[in-house]
Amino acid sequence: MTMSLCDDTLLCNFPKCRTKLNGFAWVTACSHVFCDQHGSGEFSRSPAICPACSSALSGKLDIVRTELSPSEDYKAMVLAGLRPDVVLDISARALAFWSYQVHQERMYQEYSLSRAEAQLKQMEKVLTQQNQSRELELSAMRGEIVSLKKVMEEYKRKYSEVSERLMERNRQYQKLQGLYDSLRLRNMVVGVGDRDTPPHPGHYDFSTGVVRQATPQKSPQFLSVNHAGDSRFFSCLEADGAKTFFQFSSPTRDKGRAFTKKH
Structure with missing residues (x-):
C-alpha cells in the first residue's frame, strides 16, 4: 500500500x-x-x-x-514559549520524518513489486516450459495416434482379406459338400438297382472285390474206397471250382444211374 x-x-x-x-x-x-x-x-x-x-x-x-x-491541551503547550525558528525547525524535522516514512513505504512497495514481477516472470518461464513440454507430449501423442491408426487400417485390411478367403473357402466347402451329397445319393441309387438286377453267373473274389465270370470246370474225379463202389467221395475240390462245380457241372444224370470207373 x-x-x-x-x-x-x-x-x-x-x-x-x-x-x-x-x-x-x-x-x-x-x-x-x-x-x-x-x-x-x-x-x-x-x-x-x-x-x-x-x-x-x-x-x-x-x-x-x-x-x-494527543489532546488539545498537549498541542497548546508542547511548543508554547519556543521561538518561531525552533518551532519551524521542530516542524521541519517532523515533516522530514513523515516524508522518510512515505519514501520508505514507497521503496518497500517497489521492492515488493519487483519481487512479485520476478516471481511472475519465473512463473511465466516455468509455465512456458511446461507448455512447451505439453506441446511436445501432445505432438508425440498425435504421432502415436497417427501410427496406431495406420496399424489399425493395416489390421482392418488383413481382416478383410482373411474374411474374403474364409468366405471363398466356405463357398468351396459348400460346393464340395453338394458334390459329395449328390455322389452319395447316386451311389445309393446304383446300389438299389444292382440289388434289383439278377446276378450274372460267376463268383465274387473276396481278395480283390471283383466278380469274375465263371468258366467251365472239369468234373471232379471220384475215388472208390472199396470194391462195392457205392461209397465214393470227391478226391479234391479246387478253391475256385468248389462253387462253380455245382453251377457249371455236366448235364444232369439220372439219380439211379451208377457211375462207372474208367479203365
Whole structure:
C-alpha cells in the first residue's frame, strides 16, 4: 500500500508486521516507527537495536514513546514559549520524518513489486516450459495416434482379406459338400438297382472285390474206397471250382444211374 503526505496513518516498520499505527508508537532516532507491541518487546532489552536497520540506540532520546493522537491541551503547550525558528525547525524535522516514512513505504512497495514481477516472470518461464513440454507430449501423442491408426487400417485390411478367403473357402466347402451329397445319393441309387438286377453267373473274389465270370470246370474225379463202389467221395475240390462245380457241372444224370470207373 502506497502512502502519501495526506495519509494520516503510519505503518509499523517491524518486519512481517506492517500494521497501521494507532494509540501509542515507538519512534527512533534513525527515523523508524514501531507499534506499541513490538516497540515494548524490542526496546526493553539493553542495548537497544533497531529492528528495521539494526542501528544501535544508546542515547537518552534515541527512542521515544509518543502518543499519535494527543489532546488539545498537549498541542497548546508542547511548543508554547519556543521561538518561531525552533518551532519551524521542530516542524521541519517532523515533516522530514513523515516524508522518510512515505519514501520508505514507497521503496518497500517497489521492492515488493519487483519481487512479485520476478516471481511472475519465473512463473511465466516455468509455465512456458511446461507448455512447451505439453506441446511436445501432445505432438508425440498425435504421432502415436497417427501410427496406431495406420496399424489399425493395416489390421482392418488383413481382416478383410482373411474374411474374403474364409468366405471363398466356405463357398468351396459348400460346393464340395453338394458334390459329395449328390455322389452319395447316386451311389445309393446304383446300389438299389444292382440289388434289383439278377446276378450274372460267376463268383465274387473276396481278395480283390471283383466278380469274375465263371468258366467251365472239369468234373471232379471220384475215388472208390472199396470194391462195392457205392461209397465214393470227391478226391479234391479246387478253391475256385468248389462253387462253380455245382453251377457249371455236366448235364444232369439220372439219380439211379451208377457211375462207372474208367479203365
